[in-house]
Amino acid sequence: MKQKLSIVKIGGNVIGDATQLTHVLELFSKMEGHKILVHGGGKKATEISNQLGIQAKMVNGRRITDANSLDVAIMVYGGLVSKKVTSELQYLGTNAIGMSGADANSIMAHKRPVTEVDFGWVGDVDNVNSSNISKLLHAGFTPIFCALTHDGKGQLFNTNADTIASELAIGLSQEFETKLYYCFEKKGVLRDVEDEDSVIPHINSNSYQQLLEEGIIADGMLPKMHNCFHALQNKVNQVCIGDSTMLDNTNTNYTILTL
Amino acid sequence: MKQKLSIVKIGGNVIGDATQLTHVLELFSKMEGHKILVHGGGKKATEISNQLGIQAKMVNGRRITDANSLDVAIMVYGGLVSKKVTSELQYLGTNAIGMSGADANSIMAHKRPVTEVDFGWVGDVDNVNSSNISKLLHAGFTPIFCALTHDGKGQLFNTNADTIASELAIGLSQEFETKLYYCFEKKGVLRDVEDEDSVIPHINSNSYQQLLEEGIIADGMLPKMHNCFHALQNKVNQVCIGDSTMLDNTNTNYTILTL
Numbered sequence: 001m002k003q004k005l006s007i008v009k010i011g012g013n014v015i016g017d018a019t020q021l022t023h024v025l026e027l028f029s030k031m032e033g034h035k036i037l038v039h040g041g042g043k044k045a046t047e048i049s050n051q052l053g054i055q056a057k058m059v060n061g062r063r064i065t066d067a068n069s070l071d072v073a074i075m076v077y078g079g080l081v082s083k084k085v086t087s088e089l090q091y092l093g094t095n096a097i098g099m100s101g102a103d104a105n106s107i108m109a110h111k112r113p114v115t116e117v118d119f120g121w122v123g124d125v126d127n128v129n130s131s132n133i134s135k136l137l138h139a140g141f142t143p144i145f146c147a148l149t150h151d152g153k154g155q156l157f158n159t160n161a162d163t164i165a166s167e168l169a170i171g172l173s174q175e176f177e178t179k180l181y182y183c184f185e186k187k188g189v190l191r192d193v194e195d196e197d198s199v200i201p202h203i204n205s206n207s208y209q210q211l212l213e214e215g216i217i218a219d220g221m222l223p224k225m226h227n228c229f230h231a232l233q234n235k236v237n238q239v240c241i242g243d244s245t246m247l248d249n250t251n252t253n254y255t256i257l258t259l
Numbered sequence: 260m261k262q263k264l265s266i267v268k269i270g271g272n273v274i275g276d277a278t279q280l281t282h283v284l285e286l287f288s289k290m291e292g293h294k295i296l297v298h299g300g301g302k303k304a305t306e307i308s309n310q311l312g313i314q315a316k317m318v319n320g321r322r323i324t325d326a327n328s329l330d331v332a333i334m335v336y337g338g339l340v341s342k343k344v345t346s347e348l349q350y351l352g353t354n355a356i357g358m359s360g361a362d363a364n365s366i367m368a369h370k371r372p373v374t375e376v377d378f379g380w381v382g383d384v385d386n387v388n389s390s391n392i393s394k395l396l397h398a399g400f401t402p403i404f405c406a407l408t409h410d411g412k413g414q415l416f417n418t419n420a421d422t423i424a425s426e427l428a429i430g431l432s433q434e435f436e437t438k439l440y441y442c443f444e445k446k447g448v449l450r451d452v453e454d455e456d457s458v459i460p461h462i463n464s465n466s467y468q469q470l471l472e473e474g475i476i477a478d479g480m481l482p483k484m485h486n487c488f489h490a491l492q493n494k495v496n497q498v499c500i501g502d503s504t505m506l507d508n509t510n511t512n513y514t515i516l517t518l
Contacts, residue, residue, distance in 0.1 A: 048334075052310050071339060075307075079338020080330060083407065083415060087361035091413040095391070097362045102346035104356050104400060132354070135398045141363060141391075148342065154350040156342060 004033040005137070005176035009165035011184045014244055015042030015081055022088065024183070027247035029092035034137045034176065036168060037096075039085060040147045040161040041077040048072050057120075065120040065158040073158045074100075077146035085144055096142045101149035102156060104132040107164065109149035109157050123149040123157025125164070128171025162224060166231040173235035180236055182224065183244040188255035189225070191216060199242070203257050205229070225257075232259045263292040264396070264435035268424035270443045273503055274301030274340055281347065283442070286506035288351035293396045293435065295427060296355075298344060299406045299420040300336040307331050316379075324379040324417040332417045333359075336405035344403055355401045360408035361415060363391040366423065368408035368416050382408040382416025384423070387430025421483060425490040432494035439495055441483065442503040447514035448484070450475060458501070462516050464488070484516075491518045 008028055014020050028037060049056065049072050057064040065073065082098035089096035101107030101123075109123030136143055145168065147161040162182065169180040188199035189211075203211065208229060211217045217225055228239040240246055242254025267287055273279050287296060308315065308331050316323040324332065341357035348355035360366030360382075368382030395402055404427065406420040421441065428439040447458035448470075462470065467488060470476045476484050487498040499505055501513025 048311075051312070052307075074342050075334035075338040077338075078342045079334040079336075083333050083337045083359050083361060084413075086359070087409045087415050088413045090361055090364050090409065090411060095364060097356065097358065099356065100342050100345070102342060102349055102355075102357075105349050105354060132400075135400075139394045139398055150346045150349065152349060154343075154347045156346050 002175065002177040005172055005178045006031055006033060006035045006181065007038065007165055007169045007172075007178060008035065008181040008247065009038040009161055009183060010244060012040050012042035013185050014183065015039055016044065020244070021085075024244040024247065025085065025088050025092060027244065029089060029094045031247060035142055036133075036137075036172075037085070037089075037142070037144045038147075038161050038165040038168065039077070039081060039144070041073065041081050044080060045072055045076040048076055059117050062117055062119065064118070065122050067121065070121040070156065070158055074148060074156060078148050082144060082146045089142065089144070094142050095140055096144050097136065098144045098146070100146055100156065101159070101164070104136065105129050105150075105152070106133055106143070106145070107149045107159070107167065108152055109159055110151060111155075111157065121155070121157050123151070123159045125149060125159060125167045128167050130171045130175060133168070133172060134175055162227050166227045166236070169231050169236045170234040173237070178236050180228070180231055180239045181246065182228070182239065182241045183246070184224075184241070186243060187253055188242040188246075189217065189221065199253055200255050201252075203255060205232075205259055208257075228257050229259075232257060261434065261436040264431055264437045265290055265292060265294045265440065266297065266424055266428045266431075266437060267294065267440040267506065268297040268420055268442060269503065271299050271301035272444050273442065274298055275303065279503070280344070283503040283506065284344065284347050284351055286503065288348060288353045290506060294401055295392075295396075295431075296344070296348075296401070296403045297406075297420050297424040297427065298336070298340060298403070300332065300340050303339060304331055304335040307335055318376050321376055321378065323377070324381050326380065329380040329415065329417055333407060333415060337407050341403060341405045348401065348403065353401050354399055355403050356395065357403045357405070359405055359415065360418070360423070363395065364388050364409075364411070365392055365402070365404070366408045366418070366426065367411055368418055369410060370414075370416065380414070380416050382410070382418045384408060384418060384426045387426050389430045389434060392427070392431060393434055421486050425486045425495070428490050428495045429493040432496070437495050439487070439490055439498045440505065441487070441498065441500045442505070443483075443500070445502060446512055447501040447505075448476065448480065458512055459514050460511075462514060464491075464518055467516075487516050488518075491516060 345357035
């Protein structure tokens with residue numbers, strides 16, 4: 001029987017709030033079995049960029065990662081956030097290692113091809129090194145991944161943290177029974193976006209199609225749900241969406257996605 | 260018989276020069292056996308501090324690490340330098356993991372006690388977790404340590420990279436036959452500080468005393484040599500001091516220290 005692995009992605013809202021972050025890390029620490037945490041940098045990257053006088057570059061409303069912005073991402077995601085989360089988790093008894101995709105050659109990517117927009121140093125994931133990550137898990141370590149990947153030739157990339165979480169889950173599903181948790185600011189997928197009490201408890205491929213047709217899943221939820229079903233179609237066992245209290249195993253008020 | 264372990268500390272002058280850094284990493288990649296790299300942040304930390312408008316605080320001519328300076332150290336040593344060195348080493352075929360002392364709970368420290376000077380968030384090393392570091396080495400990974408430690412309660416510290424290198428060497432000498440390399444800007448310990456060709460090829464405890472009495476070892480070399488002999492007295496096999504070309508095994512022009 002496969003061993004269980006939980007992959008938890010925490011959102012920028014949690015990273016930016018010290019009290020909330022500590023609470024989430026406490027819940028994460030108590031989770032049993034092998035686990036991996038994935039985080040971005042929250043608002044701190046924008047804050048540091050502003051202080052350094054680096055202007056956010058936008059083309060057609062999309063954010064571009066130029067060389068300076070990449071350096072800020074490496075400093076904030078890979079340094080400040082990663083090391084603070086790691087030291088706090090060590091305090092909580094979790095043997096964390098803060099990593100980018102370059103560490104242990106974990107996540108390989110290539111520069112996103114230029115179409116109408118050149119996104120700059122943004123990487124699309126090619127491959128997760130499940131063998132190296134598995135070695136770390138079996139040695140008792142808990143990898144903490146930030147939103148950075150590399151091309152194996154010395155170049156780092158900015159990569160969406162949601163994508164990193166789903167690619168890790170997919171890559172490790174061969175060996176582990178994987179469960180993917182997406183923590184965000186809402187309690188789950190809502191039937192009525194204005195009503196926090198309208199959490200849809202369970203969505204499968206059929207009801208997903210129906211929710212799409214009814215327009216209940218729209219806007220920002222579209223890429224998130226796409227990521228989730230992409231993971232499920234690639235052997236990830238279960239995906240959970242909700243706010244970070246879903247990591248508390250007495251809470252059942254969140255959305256579970258299955259095929 | 261014990262397995263061999265090389266611990267290489269590279270200086271700020273190397274970190275600050277991309278061409279020289281690549282060359283040193285190439286030499287490091289070719290070194291056989293288990294190995295660990297230790298680095299600081301070079302001038303980049305000062306550069307980023309200046310850009311962020313953080314003034315270096317000095318008391319009695321000693322640099323103080325306040326909360327803002329610690330954040331810069333975490334961003335630059337633990338983020339920018341660590342991840343760039345790691346991604347470059349991956350390209351060179353070395354399975355590097357960029358770490359602080361918090362990662363894998365590797366290096367525990369306590370805040371330096373306040374005497375005439377409160378150094379701020381500077382940590383003095385208490386303990387190296389040789390068991391966790393050894394697990395990483397045996398799994399085929401090469402730890403890359405930056406100049407950061409932690410107290411196990413969520414607090415990170417700025418810690419001298421020379422000290423980190425010697426403490427790692429001492430901590431791992433129980434299990435490994437350790438050789439410690441201190442790379443700096445000179446070819447070795449010089450008999451005449453003005454003459455680069457006056458490298459002293461071998462120093463032991465006796466000749467060390469003599470060199471101290473003759474005043475040949477003085478100023479900045481004093482703490483460095485003290486660190487070296489402290490390591491040798493604690494079961495480190497050999498310490499080498501020279502510029503980074505000493506990592507090339509055809510070069511013999513550097514200083515070897517033994518007990």
